[in-house]
Amino acid sequence: MTEQPEASPERTTSPERTTSPERTTSPEQTTHGVGPWAGERPDDPRFDPKLLDEGDTRNVIDRYRYWSMEAIVADIDAHRHPFHVAIENWQHDLNIGSIVRSANAFAADTVHIIGRRRWNKRGAMVTDRYQHVVNHPDVETFIAWTRERGIPVLAIDNVDGSVPIETYDLPAECVLLFGQEGPGLSPEAIAASDAVLEIVQFGSTRSINASAAAAVVMHAWVLQHVKF
Structure with a gap:
């Protein structure tokens, strides 16, 4: 796993749970799950007594x-993959939450939000609590x-000169950079990318x-680097 950015006010995740005033239950709760533990309690510090x-x-x-x-x-940190995901956030794009959720599903190292510190978390379905998410104020930073850290940046956008990902050898350690819905990546982000x-x-x-x-794209990385 690559070195994490230094802990600072830029980190947007917190280990503490928060509940919206309008909700009486966590948005993470589903109609499925398991009831109270039956039988002898497990002697394992990983288990939460309240759960x-x-x-x-x-x-x-x-x-x-x-x-x-x-x-x-x-536990996820012990087997995270070395690829990162970065997203430009200039328009409070609703897709960001869903991208964070996918990053969690594929055990991405870190998600980088570029631009606005606040992002729409609805689509994340609380998975941001289990995923490292950091903020960078601009593309330059x-x-x-x-x-x-010597990590190549791979921009994902269908602009002139782009290369099909299906024929590209993705580095094991890299950043997959995505833009906003509609305008795509900013010219600055594309110019700074390695591919x-x-x-x-x-x-x-x-x-x-x-x-x-x-x-x-994340699954394309998995197909190239994970042995099944």
Whole structure:
């Protein structure tokens, strides 16, 4: 796993849970889950006593049932993949939350939000609690962070000169950089990237949804680097 950015006020995630005043339950709760623990309590510090008492309705895989959030994050940290995901955030794009959710599903190292510190978390479905998310105020600051660590930046956009991702050898350690829905990546971001890749399409539409594109690209990385 690559070095994490230094802890600072820029980090947008917090280990503490927050509940919106309008909600009486966490947005992470689902209609599925497990009830209170039956039988002898497990002697394992990863288990959360409150969840053992009340049950676990969170949107987590079965392996993590009853585990505390901190224990889940620590376990994912032990096997995170070395690719990063970066998203420009100039227009409070609704897709960002969904991209964070996909990054969590594919165990991305870190998600980098470039631009506005506040981002729409609705689509994340609380997965940002288990995913490292940091903020960079502008493209220049973000690129400086990647250059200091020698991590190549791969822009994803269907602009002139872009290379099909289907034929590109993705580095194990890299940043997959995505733009906003509609305008795509800023010229500054494209100019600073080490390569510009596109997803080959076969229909009439010029582009696909930003969050869908991000999931496709992350899975492309998985297919190249994860042994099944």
